[in-house]
Amino acid sequence: MSFVQNVQKVLKQNIREYGMYIALFVIMAIFAFTTNGVFINSRNISNLFNQTGYIAVLAVGMTLVIVIRHIDLSIGFLAGFLGAVAAIALVFWKLPVWVVIPMVLVMGAIAGLITAFPVAHLKIPSFVASLAGWLIYRGALLLVTAGTGTIIVPDAAFNAIGNGYIPDFPDLGFLPGIHKLTLLLGVIAVVFFVFSEINSRKKKQAYNFEVLPLEIFIIKLTFIAILIGLITWVLAGYNGISWTVVIVLVVVAIYHFVTTQMVLGRHIYAIGGNPEAAELSGINVKKMIYVVFGSMGMLSALSGILFTSRLQSATTTAGTLFELDAIAAAYVGGVSAAGGVGKVTGSIIGALVMMSLTNGMNLMGIDISLQYIVRGAVLAAAVIFDVTTRNRSK
Amino acid sequence: METPLLEMKNITKEFPGVKALDNVSFQVRAGEIHCLVGENGAGKSTLMKVLSGVYPYGDYSGEILLEGETQQYSQIRDSEKAGIAIIYQELALVPDMTVYENIFLGHEISSAAQVVDWNETVQRAGEMLQKVKLKLNPELKVKDLGVGQQQLVEIAKALSRDVKILILDEPTAALNEDDSANLLNLLRDLKEQGVTCILISHKLKEVIQIADTVTVLRDGKTICTLDARNGEVSEAVLIKHMVGREIDNIYPQRERTVSDEVVLEVRDWNAYDPNLGRSILKNVSINLKRGEIVGLAGLMGSGRTELALSIFGNPDGYHLNGELYLKGEQKNFKRPQDAIKAGMAYVTEDRKGDGLILIQDVKQNITLANLQEIANNGVVDENAEIKVANEYRESLNIKTPSVEQKVSNLSGGNQQKVCLGKWLFVKPDVLILDEPTRGIDVGAKFEIYTIMTRLVQQGMSIIMISSELPEILGMSDRVYIVSSGRISGELPIEEATQEKIMHMATN
Ligand SMILES: Nc1ncnc2c1ncn2[C@@H]1O[C@H](COP(=O)(O)OP(=O)(O)OP(=O)(O)O)[C@@H](O)[C@H]1O
Numbered sequence A: 001m002s003f004v005q006n007v008q009k010v011l012k013q014n015i016r017e018y019g020m021y022i023a024l025f026v027i028m029a030i031f032a033f034t035t036n037g038v039f040i041n042s043r044n045i046s047n048l049f050n051q052t053g054y055i056a057v058l059a060v061g062m063t064l065v066i067v068i069r070h071i072d073l074s075i076g077f078l079a080g081f082l083g084a085v086a087a088i089a090l091v092f093w094k095l096p097v098w099v100v101i102p103m104v105l106v107m108g109a110i111a112g113l114i115t116a117f118p119v120a121h122l123k124i125p126s127f128v129a130s131l132a133g134w135l136i137y138r139g140a141l142l143l144v145t146a147g148t149g150t151i152i153v154p155d156a157a158f159n160a161i162g163n164g165y166i167p168d169f170p171d172l173g174f175l176p177g178i179h180k181l182t183l184l185l186g187v188i189a190v191v192f193f194v195f196s197e198i199n200s201r202k203k204k205q206a207y208n209f210e211v212l213p214l215e216i217f218i219i220k221l222t223f224i225a226i227l228i229g230l231i232t233w234v235l236a237g238y239n240g241i242s243w244t245v246v247i248v249l250v251v252v253a254i255y256h257f258v259t260t261q262m263v264l265g266r267h268i269y270a271i272g273g274n275p276e277a278a279e280l281s282g283i284n285v286k287k288m289i290y291v292v293f294g295s296m297g298m299l300s301a302l303s304g305i306l307f308t309s310r311l312q313s314a315t316t317t318a319g320t321l322f323e324l325d326a327i328a329a330a331y332v333g334g335v336s337a338a339g340g341v342g343k344v345t346g347s348i349i350g351a352l353v354m355m356s357l358t359n360g361m362n363l364m365g366i367d368i369s370l371q372y373i374v375r376g377a378v379l380a381a382a383v384i385f386d387v388t389t390r391n392r393s394k
Numbered sequence B: 001m002e003t004p005l006l007e008m009k010n011i012t013k014e015f016p017g018v019k020a021l022d023n024v025s026f027q028v029r030a031g032e033i034h035c036l037v038g039e040n041g042a043g044k045s046t047l048m049k050v051l052s053g054v055y056p057y058g059d060y061s062g063e064i065l066l067e068g069e070t071q072q073y074s075q076i077r078d079s080e081k082a083g084i085a086i087i088y089q090e091l092a093l094v095p096d097m098t099v100y101e102n103i104f105l106g107h108e109i110s111s112a113a114q115v116v117d118w119n120e121t122v123q124r125a126g127e128m129l130q131k132v133k134l135k136l137n138p139e140l141k142v143k144d145l146g147v148g149q150q151q152l153v154e155i156a157k158a159l160s161r162d163v164k165i166l167i168l169d170e171p172t173a174a175l176n177e178d179d180s181a182n183l184l185n186l187l188r189d190l191k192e193q194g195v196t197c198i199l200i201s202h203k204l205k206e207v208i209q210i211a212d213t214v215t216v217l218r219d220g221k222t223i224c225t226l227d228a229r230n231g232e233v234s235e236a237v238l239i240k241h242m243v244g245r246e247i248d249n250i251y252p253q254r255e256r257t258v259s260d261e262v263v264l265e266v267r268d269w270n271a272y273d274p275n276l277g278r279s280i281l282k283n284v285s286i287n288l289k290r291g292e293i294v295g296l297a298g299l300m301g302s303g304r305t306e307l308a309l310s311i312f313g314n315p316d317g318y319h320l321n322g323e324l325y326l327k328g329e330q331k332n333f334k335r336p337q338d339a340i341k342a343g344m345a346y347v348t349e350d351r352k353g354d355g356l357i358l359i360q361d362v363k364q365n366i367t368l369a370n371l372q373e374i375a376n377n378g379v380v381d382e383n384a385e386i387k388v389a390n391e392y393r394e395s396l397n398i399k400t401p402s403v404e405q406k407v408s409n410l411s412g413g414n415q416q417k418v419c420l421g422k423w424l425f426v427k428p429d430v431l432i433l434d435e436p437t438r439g440i441d442v443g444a445k446f447e448i449y450t451i452m453t454r455l456v457q458q459g460m461s462i463i464m465i466s467s468e469l470p471e472i473l474g475m476s477d478r479v480y481i482v483s484s485g486r487i488s489g490e491l492p493i494e495e496a497t498q499e500k501i502m503h504m505a506t507n
């Protein structure tokens, strides 16, 4: 087969996955153009990543919730409420950061388990169960902030989570103004990526599975390597990698590993694909509902921490619409509403797409009313694209 | 020669890695019943999907002529308009709608303003039901009907449009003998009324009974087209064309391997289904010995599947009462997980509904019930997984380009084999097979029987639920007959005959 035919075939087969990256690229290019490059300067990209953080962790959890054919609407205000609890614990109870963070994460997990109970045991639709949670946590947030209004958090360590950057090597006299640890990490990431891809390709070939044609494989590797390199370079040009990005990357790495490599992940996707068959295959579906909602709750807590830390304060409206941003990110990232399909890495890209829109339109000074309409249109386009490409490949 | 009603010329259809149809030509005369036979994966369903526009024009190469005119369907609706109606391997009715709503679904009888005329609809639905000789109230919900009745409703639905060609893909696979006979009679009547029929079936007996013409496909190619009206076509001839070699005895030779040790025993077992609000099993007592194949015979809906489910961890939440012993120990399974851990496996009757994860690939399905075996500390070892999947692919002869193929892309029979592979990988002591050869071709049936024989020789014990009496008689060591949730009889194989079993099953 000729090279062009190969490219066409591969594109056609993977249109859904590549489409997302292409969309992100196009959106970024448009904003780069319309903002005269402000959008893609180091400072803004760094800012964009930090803004995406608290939605990204929610989108990761939401991916699994949607994969098992459920939904969780309560997470926005749960994040807001737990963010406020963290602020109160730090400011009024004077607890140290290393106590507050685990405590809030555990509270989040418990909240998730509570949502799971009616869903797993009483077969109440998760839409309704979590809608109740939405109301309750909203009330709870208003309640705990009622006396004080906005709670300012003065704790430097806590605020670094949302605003700080990883340290750099001491000044060695070369590459002034560039964050060298970030560069090093970027190089390591590229090398690691290239090796693991080559490895997995070799393995597949050994089993005679279909692999990408060599030229295209090389192009793909080069492309992604350049992409990682570029992002690293841009970030290194400002303050380097932020703690938020580190946290998001760790969360994604863990969830990616669990969902693709572990028995637990297999069970989750099996339930999404066919719950009856999963139960009959010896998977405890109820238990998995607890696991997935529990993880969602914990990630909501993390989101609340990231958000509070970023604002350096807890507000009475924190968390508003987070749940919808997370759901939109998951759908844009290729999660299927029918269940059983979707990757956490996709949802991260989805979150980045949605946040780029907000960020870019803010830079352009577009009115908030129009912003909503554009974001809605992009969501609709993504889902339509998803459904049509999926059906065609059948 | 007259022009055929339908002519498909040089049809080729490829899927990634599979040539499902390779230059197939196929002709159907007006007013005949034309049977299409072939092994699992031969391409029968695919050929019909090409005809009905599921795979639109351009997705395949070749030509379709209806009454001499070239047809190019870009969607199912186009073929429906041209008078082609297809009833798929899996039923496509909406369970929560009434019979009459289902019959006119998609072409409702309505006024100019798109308001549905329900009176007219009910009336016309009644006429359609008469046509298919189904006496029932059209206001019933489809989910409350038996499979046989649902099948007839599907046909009524097809007839409610103007059909020239009615295509049925394995319509009798899920029917018992009475319902099958009923359906075949109906097809004969329709033929009298001028409806042309294409019938796909693995039940060669009925093919010989009813066909005017038989076309055999093998590996995506037309092998031959036979005139079946003068009685020259026999099962042996068909099998030979289908598999390319002769199979004289489809039940393998078995040495009796039954030992005295009872591995599974159920005593005074009662089950009440809270959803249906009635008792479904009454005082059932059965036992199974090591190395034994016990057949569970009975009519559809007699409670055999419910019995299997209630033993296998009771996933549907029946209220149970009675005693269950596995290898001498009393058990009280809370969920299928417990039953599997204790050494049981259950190959379900409905492979798409509750057997397989269709959107996942062959290897993921095969390993699903026993992932622990190929995992270290909860991390799945992919190499081990591929190895296991390939083992079962070979030993069960699953036709697939690779174990990375999605199960939804396999043909019906090969999906069944994947189900079987999944449960064999659990390495159970007690294997329950619910209609194990439904929709499976003769060659594959023989393979499955051979596997069963091998398994009992290795000390496994098998309960086989089957509605096909020849299979029960051919494979069992002992037969229980189930009727209305009770055991109405038990026969050692030496004493069992079709007549005796039918007699006990209908009492
Ligand atoms: N959507 C698809 N994608 C890839 N391969 C497919 C797809 N549909 C069918 N096939 C392959 O095409 C071949 C023919 O399948 P088909 O369903 O027509 O078989 P069949 O004769 O109906 O078999 P059965 O008797 O088991 O139903 C099989 O090898 C099957 O795996």
Ligand SMILES: [Mg+2]
Pocket (backbone or CB within 6 Å): B044, B045, B046, B089, B169, B411, B412
């Ligand atoms: Mg078929």
